Amino acid sequence: MEDATRTETPPTTRLVDYRPSAYLIDTVFLDLRLAPRETIVRSRLEMRPNPAVPASGASLTLDGEALTLRSLHLDGAALDAHAYTVTGEHLTLHQAPVRPFVLEIETSCDPEANTELSGLYRSNGIYCTQCEAEGFRRITYYLDRPDVLAVFTTRIEGARDETPILLGNGNPKESGRAANGHHFAIWHDPFPKPCYLFAMVAGDLACVDDRFTTASGRDVALRIYVEPGKEDRCGWAMDSLKRSMRWDEEAFGREYDLDIFMIVAVSDFNMGAMENKGLNVFNDKYVLARPDTATDADYANIESIIAHEYFHNWTGNRITCRDWFQLCLKEGLTVFRDQEFTTDIRSGTVKRIADVRLLRTQQFPEDAGPLAHPVRPEKYIEINNFYTATVYEKGAELVRMMRSLIGRRAFRAAMDLYFERHDGEAATIEQFLRCMEDASGRELGSFLRWYNQAGTPLVTVTTAYDAPSQTLELRAEQTTPPTPGQPSKAPLIIPIAFALVGSKGDLPVTNADGTPAPEILELTQASQVWRLHEVTERPVLSINRGFSAPIRLNASLSDADRLFLMGHDSDAFNRWEAGQIYAKALLVKLTRALVEGRRLWEDPAYSEALRSSLLDDRLSPALRAELLTLPTEGDLASEIGTSIEPDAIHLARRHLSAYIGRSLRDELRQAYHRHAVPGPYSPDPASAGNRALRACALTLLAAADAASGAQLAWAQFAAAENMTETFSALATLARLDRPERDAALEQFYERAKSDPLLVDKWLALQAVGPFPSTLDRVRTLMGHPEFSLKKPNKVRALIGSFAALNPVAFNDRSGRGYVLLADLLLALDPVNPQVAARLAGNFKSWRMLEPNRQALARRQIERVRAGDSLSRDLVEIVGTILA
Incomplete structure (x- = not known):
């Protein structure tokens, strides 16, 4: 069969070309007969023409990849082979009915061979699915787009000894024995959903149970499934889930809506986690925690990601996105919600610092380089490449700015209106903004520029203080640099929180009419001036407080002013x-x-x-x-x-x-x-x-003092009674060229080698040493039995840490770091294109380097681009980086 995931000239999908589907699917019945090398999938689709699209009786094209078509029936009658066409990417009925009809499709797929971990795959004996963004087409032929919502019923059948646990979306309906030592389970999800939210997991799994009572008194069963023997590492995840459920009720009025909520932790997963309705699938590093295996950072990540995926139940599932260009509508909004959750239960300032550091580390460079794109992109070749910091992190900042502009009370009313108005729909950014406008009474049309323009604005602020009149003039100018495909930019609406700090704290200031000056200045033009009155002493400007806008700031502050704010700013x-x-x-x-x-x-x-x-x-x-x-x-x-x-x-x-x-x-x-x-x-x-x-x-x-520091770190390592203390000691030693480093890493491996997540830590620690020898060490570790291209966590731990967290070694003057990454990409792409494409992003800043390194990096990027049969994922990334 033609391999449709690889092509020399991949097509481009554009937002302006969006059209509603000519056909809708009301209900889906899936029957999966699991087998490692040939899983049989029977689908029964109740379909009808879309009343919003003029009826034409034209062809019907369904998406499908890596499938073998076994049979096809329309309204119970087998279709003649001349009535349809099958390619590597599609199943097309040449003449589709202009009335409601039932389409029955039988296909087979090979879960064992699916190393891309998209669609239905089998790893470590566990059957698992990952359908976002376009993985469902690797399970059966379907209208694989987010604006087609259907009610799913799923029957799963497998060998009882190999798959004692059979899980699907929604509520359990029936289970029992089947022929040949098999058993089955039927799951029904009453809420219409797009197929990217479909999930199925089957295998030998242990379960941790709990209960949650919603605000209205409904009893919900909570279950976390893990590999047997890891049940004692689920307590924190379960606690985080219950706190997330309660917080969403209190902060946004959102109750859970099914009888059961399940989390499954798997070791091989391309993403951090996935919010499938009622059955969240997690990379196990974001579920499993015990004091001797997880650090404080791990505990915080688990808490945050559990919350994020749960919050998707309303911002992503009950209301989904019309098309993948609207991805930030579910992801940016849900990141904002999980940030607010963490802010409420931990230190708000420390959380804000962490979020801004992440934005600056990952998103600002994205905005400044060849991979720059708007929060709502205009086009893509492979949608998997747009699960980016821009969509997620900058998308969250846009929601935060809207709340600043309309106020917290109006924002909550707008969110209530959004849930009421669009529940059960596939929505757009414009519809979300309209809810903000309708609830606040404020026109926000110009705010759409934040979604449509790439790049990080530069805001330059100058002040002039006049002591005799006790006035201060504050001038702000904004510019956004050109980005690929967008040479010129329109002014944005930028909420800038500020205060004037004096010798005894924040100074009260007024407008010309004596009313209190606002705490947030709204910069809406290329240049604006504000005059503040009753400023009783020369102040120091505290600007963009709380990082009220995702901007680069150039403020006219001296070194002495900065040092003063370090000790006196109330923010x-x-x-x-x-x-x-x-x-x-x-x-x-x-x-x-x-x-x-x-x-x-x-x-x-x-x-x-x-x-x-x-x-x-x-x-x-x-x-x-x-x-x-x-x-x-x-x-x-x-x-x-x-x-x-x-x-x-x-x-x-x-x-x-x-x-x-x-x-x-x-x-x-x-x-x-x-x-x-x-x-x-x-x-x-x-x-x-x-x-x-x-x-x-x-x-x-x-x-x-490296010698005394190494001794102190070694003593901490030897005495540590939890992983946080162990890891902080190792992290210090990993960056010291001292004999204690290798001794500690060797001891740690002996303790860790039976635990894959601890081995990931061991690999990552060795990849970040800022030494010339690190290159050879990473090469050697790529041949270690613990490392495998088929294990995304191992690849990210070793190669991701080296390329992203060790700039001095990755950018070695010899260019060997670039050769190492290019070799890895060419080897990994046939195995897992999504992970390869994400790692390729480490080349994004090559043009910023000095000329010699530029030339060396470019040579390796071009070598990757010239590789045979590259995936769409990698073609798009390296092509964009070189454009």
């Missing part, structure tokens, strides 16, 4: 932001000095500001850890922008880290010992914050 986020901006400016200067061969210097004023923060017990330990954490090497590369020298950036950051460690040695040692957490491990925010500050202190002490 804790901007206190951190002031330190980051100061540190970035300093590190950029140090980097340039290294490139130019000049001597480096130290900055006592900065270290004193950090000392004050470290000793300020009014600040939480978690926030103090953030204040002491320097910008990443990636942050600095983005800040510099052109002719990047990764070695110089690395040395500059190492120099400043060492200086801070030396300057604050006594305070850091005191903090390290003072913030040890006694007693049994708990992932609560306070305990996690103490461990975070302790880990930060260890990192800085090791930067100042």
Whole structure:
């Protein structure tokens, strides 16, 4: 059969070409007879012409890939072979009825051979499905598009000894014995859904049970399925699920709607998790946690991702997206919701810092490079490539800005209206915005530009203070740089939260008429001026508080102003932001000095500001850890922008880290010992914050003195009673060229080798060492028995960590890092195109490098593009990177 996933000239799908489906599917009955090499799927589709589309009696084309058609019936009658055509991508009926009809299709597929992990696949003895975005077509022929919603009933049959557990969407309806030692289960989902939300899991799985009572008194069964023997690692996930359910009732008025909610943890999965209706499938790294196997970061990720997938029940499932161009409508909105959940139960400031750091690390470079695209893209070749930081993280920021513009009360009313108006529908961004307008009474048409324009706006702010009149003039100008396909940009509406900070705190300021000045300035034009009155002293401007808009900011603040805000800003986020901006400016200067061969210097004023923060017990330990954490090497590369020298950036950051460690040695040692957490491990925010500050202190002490730092880290590793302490010690040692590093990694592997998730940690730690030898180490590990191209978690742990988190080794002057990634991509693409394409994104910033590295990187990207029979996924990414 023709392999439709690979083509030399893949077609482009465009938003402007969207048309409703000419046919609808009302009900689906699926019968799956599971077998490793030949699963038989019988589908019964009750279809009808779409009344919104003029009837033509034309052909009907269904999507299908990697399928063998066994039979085809229309209204009970077998169709003659001349009545239809089958290709590698489609099944086409030449003449479809113009009345309701029933289409019955029997196909077979090979789950064992499906290494792409899209559609129905079998891995580690578990049958699993992943249908988002277009995987259902690998199970049966169908109208595989999100605006076709149907009620599904699924019968699953398998060998009882191999698949004792049979799970599907919705509520269980019936189960029993079948022939030949098989058994079956029937599941019914009463809520119409697109086929990308279909799910089925079957295998030998253990179950952890719990219950939840909704606000209206309904009793819901909760079940988490894992590999046998891992039941004791599900408690945190179950607790996170129950807290998510309660929070969604209280914050958004959303109750769960089925009798049962299930989570299945599988080890081989392309994504983090999937929100299939009533049957969420998770990568097991985001479910399994125990103090000796999971870090504080793992616990926080599990909590967040469990919440995210659960919240999709309403923002994604009950209301889905009309087409894949509207992907941010479910993903950006749901990311916003899971961020708010975490904000409410943990430190809001620390959460905001984490979200902004992620945005700047992943999305800002995306916006600044060849992969830039709008939050709502205009076209794609492979939709899997648009599950990006722009759609998710920037999409969430857009929702946050809308809430700022219309206010919290109106926003909640708008969300209620959205759920009421579009429940059971496939919606668009315009419909979502209309709910915001109707609930608030405010016109938001111009806000659509945020969804349609790529790029990160640069906002330049200047101030002029006049002491005699006690007025301050604030001028803001916005520009958005050109991005591929969008050379010119229109002004955006940008909500900018601000305050004027004086010697005794925030200054009350007024408009010309004496009314209080707003806390948020709305920049709607290319340039605007505001005049603020009754400003009783020269203030320091605290601007874009809480990161109220996803912008790059150029504010007219001196180094002294930044240091002042680090110690006095009442907005804790901007206190951190002031330190980051100061540190970035300093590190950029140090980097340039290294490139130019000049001597480096130290900055006592900065270290004193950090000392004050470290000793300020009014600040939480978690926030103090953030204040002491320097910008990443990636942050600095983005800040510099052109002719990047990764070695110089690395040395500059190492120099400043060492200086801070030396300057604050006594305070850091005191903090390290003072913030040890006694007693049994708990992932609560306070305990996690103490461990975070302790880990930060260890990192800085090791930067100042590698020998003593390694000894301290080794002692912590030897005495650690939980994985957070173990991993923070290993993470410190992994970046030190000391004998303790290899000894600790060897000991850790001996403990970890029976646990795949711990092996992932072991692989990742070895990939981030900033040494020339790391390249050879990664090459060697690619041949280790623990590594496999068929295991996405292993590939991401080793190669993803090396390419994304080790810029100095990946960008080795020899170009060998680029060769390694290119070799991996060419080997991985035939096995798993989705993972290959995502890893290829690590080449996205190649044009920002200095000329020699540019040439070396380009050569390898072109080598990948010239590869034989590349997937659509990889063709699109490397083609865009090189365009």
